[in-house]
Amino acid sequence: MVQKHVKRSPAAIKEALCGYISISPWLVGFIILTFIPILSTIYYSFTRWTIMDAPVWIGLENYIRMFTKEPLFYQAVRATSLYVAMSLPVIIVFGVLLSLLLNMKIKGMNFYRTLFYIPAVISGVSIAMLWTWLLQPDVGIVNTLLSYLGIQGPKWFWDPKWALPSVASMSLWKVGGSAVIYLAGLQNIPPQLYEAARIDGAGKLRIFFRITIPLLTPTLFFQLIIQMIEAFKVFTEAYVITKGGPLKATYFYLLYFYEEGFQHFNTGYASALILFLVVIIMLMTAAVNYTSKHWVYYEGEGKSK
Amino acid sequence: MKKDTMKLALVLALMVCLVGSLFAAGQKEGAVAAAPKEVVTLEWWTWDSEEYDEASQRAMVKEFEKTHPYIKINMVLLPTKGFETKMTTALGAGVGGPDVAFFSVASWYPKALVLDDLIARDKFDIGMYYKGFWDTKTQFNGKTIGLPLGVGSSLVMFNKDLFDAAGVAYPTNSWTTTEYLEIAKKVANPAKKIWGAEILTRPFRAIWYNYGPNARLYSPDSKTVEGYLNSPESLAAYEWFYDLMRSGATPTVSDMSTLSTENTGPIDLFMANRLAMATLNQGHMLNAVKAGKNFGVVREPGVGDNPRHVNAWSLLVGIWEGTQHPEEAWTFLKWYVGPEGQKFLMDNANLFPSIDAVGKQYKDADKDYVKAFLEILNDTQVAIWRGAHPSGTKVEASITDLWDKIKLGLITKAQIKAELDALVPKAQSVLDEAKKTLIY
Numbered sequence: 001m002v003q004k005h006v007k008r009s010p011a012a013i014k015e016a017l018c019g020y021i022s023i024s025p026w027l028v029g030f031i032i033l034t035f036i037p038i039l040s041t042i043y044y045s046f047t048r049w050t051i052m053d054a055p056v057w058i059g060l061e062n063y064i065r066m067f068t069k070e071p072l073f074y075q076a077v078r079a080t081s082l083y084v085a086m087s088l089p090v091i092i093v094f095g096v097l098l099s100l101l102l103n104m105k106i107k108g109m110n111f112y113r114t115l116f117y118i119p120a121v122i123s124g125v126s127i128a129m130l131w132t133w134l135l136q137p138d139v140g141i142v143n144t145l146l147s148y149l150g151i152q153g154p155k156w157f158w159d160p161k162w163a164l165p166s167v168a169s170m171s172l173w174k175v176g177g178s179a180v181i182y183l184a185g186l187q188n189i190p191p192q193l194y195e196a197a198r199i200d201g202a203g204k205l206r207i208f209f210r211i212t213i214p215l216l217t218p219t220l221f222f223q224l225i226i227q228m229i230e231a232f233k234v235f236t237e238a239y240v241i242t243k244g245g246p247l248k249a250t251y252f253y254l255l256y257f258y259e260e261g262f263q264h265f266n267t268g269y270a271s272a273l274i275l276f277l278v279v280i281i282m283l284m285t286a287a288v289n290y291t292s293k294h295w296v297y298y299e300g301e302g303k304s305k
Numbered sequence: 306m307k308k309d310t311m312k313l314a315l316v317l318a319l320m321v322c323l324v325g326s327l328f329a330a331g332q333k334e335g336a337v338a339a340a341p342k343e344v345v346t347l348e349w350w351t352w353d354s355e356e357y358d359e360a361s362q363r364a365m366v367k368e369f370e371k372t373h374p375y376i377k378i379n380m381v382l383l384p385t386k387g388f389e390t391k392m393t394t395a396l397g398a399g400v401g402g403p404d405v406a407f408f409s410v411a412s413w414y415p416k417a418l419v420l421d422d423l424i425a426r427d428k429f430d431i432g433m434y435y436k437g438f439w440d441t442k443t444q445f446n447g448k449t450i451g452l453p454l455g456v457g458s459s460l461v462m463f464n465k466d467l468f469d470a471a472g473v474a475y476p477t478n479s480w481t482t483t484e485y486l487e488i489a490k491k492v493a494n495p496a497k498k499i500w501g502a503e504i505l506t507r508p509f510r511a512i513w514y515n516y517g518p519n520a521r522l523y524s525p526d527s528k529t530v531e532g533y534l535n536s537p538e539s540l541a542a543y544e545w546f547y548d549l550m551r552s553g554a555t556p557t558v559s560d561m562s563t564l565s566t567e568n569t570g571p572i573d574l575f576m577a578n579r580l581a582m583a584t585l586n587q588g589h590m591l592n593a594v595k596a597g598k599n600f601g602v603v604r605e606p607g608v609g610d611n612p613r614h615v616n617a618w619s620l621l622v623g624i625w626e627g628t629q630h631p632e633e634a635w636t637f638l639k640w641y642v643g644p645e646g647q648k649f650l651m652d653n654a655n656l657f658p659s660i661d662a663v664g665k666q667y668k669d670a671d672k673d674y675v676k677a678f679l680e681i682l683n684d685t686q687v688a689i690w691r692g693a694h695p696s697g698t699k700v701e702a703s704i705t706d707l708w709d710k711i712k713l714g715l716i717t718k719a720q721i722k723a724e725l726d727a728l729v730p731k732a733q734s735v736l737d738e739a740k741k742t743l744i745y
C-alpha cells in the first residue's frame with residue numbers, strides 16, 4: 001500500500017505554527033509543573049529516597065510494603081473510605097436542598113446567597129478551629145444546647161465512635177459552595193416545562209422528581225465527581241483537630257501520606273502512596289462516569305450516551 | 306644659650322611633626338591603594354520562638370554588622386514547619402541552601418560543613434559550652450557539625466497559690482511518680498475546675514526513662530522491641546499513667562486538646578490558674594515571671610534510685626556544606642553562637658545560653674527558679690537515647706492506640722500488659738522498615 005504524502009500549504013503551516021505558539025504558555029506550564037512531576041512521582045515510587053541522597057531503585061518494594069507491612073495503610077484507607085461514604089451524601093443532598101431554598105423568589109435573596117457562600121471562602125484551618133469549639137464536649141455550644149433539651153451530648157472529636165461522623169458533619173459547612181453550582185443548574189431549567197407540568201396537574205413533589213431532578217442530573221454528575229475527589233483528599237480537619245485519632249478513627253489517607261512524605265521524608269514510599277490514591281480516584285471516577293448513562297439526562301438528548 | 310636651646314627644641318618638634326604627618330599620609334595613601342574588601346552577604350535562615358523573637362534577632366544582626374562591616378546578614382525568618390520543608394528541599398537539591406541555619410533534623414546532618422579544622426585553626430574554645438549539650442548536639446559520626454545555641458528543658462512548674470489554697474506542701478526535686486499522683490489528687494478541685502496535673506501528650510518522655518533502662522521502645526542496638534516496649538519497667542510507666550488518668554486530677558481529654566497550645570503544652574491552663582502542675586519549659590517559666598505568677602520549679606518525678614532524666618535541648622546551628630562563603634559564615638557562626646551573640650539574646654530576649662560563663666551573668670541568676678532550672682540540666686538527657694535511635698519517632702507513632710485507650714478509659718489496668726505484648730510485633734515491623742530508610 002502506497003501512502004500519499006500530503007504537502008501542506010505555507011498558509012496551513014503558518015496557521016499550525018500560530019496555534020502552537022498560542023498554546024505554548026499553557027503547554028510549557030503543563031509540561032514543567034504537571035507532566036514532569038507526574039513522571040517523576042511514578043519513578044520515585046519505585047525508589048527509596050529521603051531527598052537527602054540520590055534515589056535507590058528498589059522495584060516494587062514500596063508497593064509490597066504498602067499492602068503487606070503497613071497496618072497504618074489499611075487504617076488510612078478505611079477511615080478515608082468511611083469519610084467519603086458519610087460526607088458525600090451529606091454534601092450532595094444538603095447542597096441540592098439549599099439550592100432549592102436559594103432559588104426561591106423572596107426579598108433579600110442575594111443577601112442569603114452571599115451569606116451561605118461565605119463559608120466557602122474561609123480558610124479550612126479557621127473552620128476547623130471553629131468546629132473544635134462548637135463541638136467541645138464540656139463547653140461547646142452544640143452540647144450546651146443539647147443539655148437544655150436534657151440530652152447528654154457525645155464527646156464528638158474525642159470519642160472513637162463519634163470522631164469520624166463529627167468530621168463528616170463538617171461537610172455541611174461547605175454546602176454553600178456547591179449550592180451555588182446547583183443553583184446555576186436549577187436556573188437553566190426552562191420555566192415552560194414547569195408551566196406545562198402545572199397545567200397538566202402535576203403536584204410539587206412530582207414536578208421535583210420528574211422535572212427538576214432529571215434536568216439537574218448533569219450538574220449532579222459534575223458535582224458528584226468533584227465532591228468525591230475532594231472527599232478523598234480530606235486532610236485539614238484531621239491535621240488540625242484530631243491528629244488522626246482517637247484510635248486512628250480519623251487517620252485519613254492524606255494525613256498518612258503527609259507524615260510519610262513530609263515528616264519522615266520517605267519520599268519514595270510517599271510517592272507510591274499518592275499514586276495509589278490517584279488510581280483509586282480514577283477508578284471511582286470511571287465507575288461514576290460509566291453509570292452516568294443510566295441516570296444523567298441532557299436536555300434534548302435523553303440519557304447521556 | 307637658653308634661646309638656642311629653645312630654637313633647637315622648636316626645630317626638632319617641627320621635624321617630628323613633619324615626619325609624623327608624612328608617615329601618616331603615607332599610611333593613608335597605602336590604605337587607599339589596597340583593594341577594598343568585598344562585602345559578602347550571608348543567607349541566614351531562622352525562626353522565632355519563646356527564646357528569641359524576630360525583633361531581638363534582627364537587633365542582633367545589626368549588632369554583628371557593626372563590628373563586621375564586610376559581612377551583611379540576610380535574615381530569613383521562616384515558620385517552624387515551613388522551615389523543615391524548605392531546608393529539606395534545598396539541602397536535598399543541593400542548591401539554594403542557607404549559609405547558616407538551624408540543623409534541627411537529623412537527616413540534615415550529612416549536609417552540614419564539618420567544623421573541626423576551623424575550630425582547631427582558630428583555637429575556638431569549645432570548652433565554654435556545657436559538656437552534656439556539646440556531646441549530644443554537635444557531633445555527627447565523630448565530627449563537629451555545628452555549635453549549640455541556648456539550652457532548654459522540660460520542667461514541672463507548680464502554682465504556689467493553688468498549692469497554698471489546698472494546703473499541700475510544695476514538691477521537691479527528689480519527688481517520685483507516686484508522690485506526683487498523690488499531690489495531683491490533693492491539689493485538684495474539680496468543682497472549681499482546678500486540676501492537679503496535665504495529661505501527658507505521649508509515652509516515652511523523661512518519666513518513662515526514669516522507670517529504668519528497659520523502659521524504652523526497643524533495645525540499645527536498635528534490633529529488638531520484645532523485652533523493652535513490654536518490659537516490666539515500661540508496663541509500670543504505663544500503669545502509672547493509667548492511675549493518673551483515673552485519678553480525677555487531670556482535665557478532660559477535650560479540655561487538654563482545646564485549651565493547650567500546640568507544641569507548647571498546657572501553658573494557657575497553667576497561666577489561668579486552672580492547672581496546679583504543668584510540664585512546661587524555661588521559655589514558659591520566663592513568661593510566667595513576666596506575668597508575675599507565684600510559681601516554683603522542680604524536675605520531673607523519679608522512680609526509686611534510678612537515674613533521673615530530662616528532656617533537654619539545644620539548637621544546633623551549622624553551616625551548609627554548599628556555602629560559597631565558608632569563612633564569613635564561620636565568622637558569623639562563632640559570633641552568633643559564641644559569647645557575644647548568646648549574651649545579646651540572653652539580655653534582649655529569653656535565651657538561656659549554652660555557655661556557662663555567660664549564663665552566670667543572667668540578671669536573675671540568684672533566683673530560685675533559675676537555680677532549679679540549671680540544676681535540672683545536669684540530669685541525664687533523653688536526647689542521648691533519642692539521638693542514637695532516629696527510628697524511635699516512627700516506632701512511637703505506631704503504638705499510640707494504647708495511649709488513646711488509656712486516656713479515653715477504653716481499657717482496664719489489667720489489660721495493659723496484653724496490649725503491650727500485642728503491640729510488640731507491630732512495632733518490630735515498623736522498626737525494621739524504618740531502619741532501611743535511615744541515611745546513616
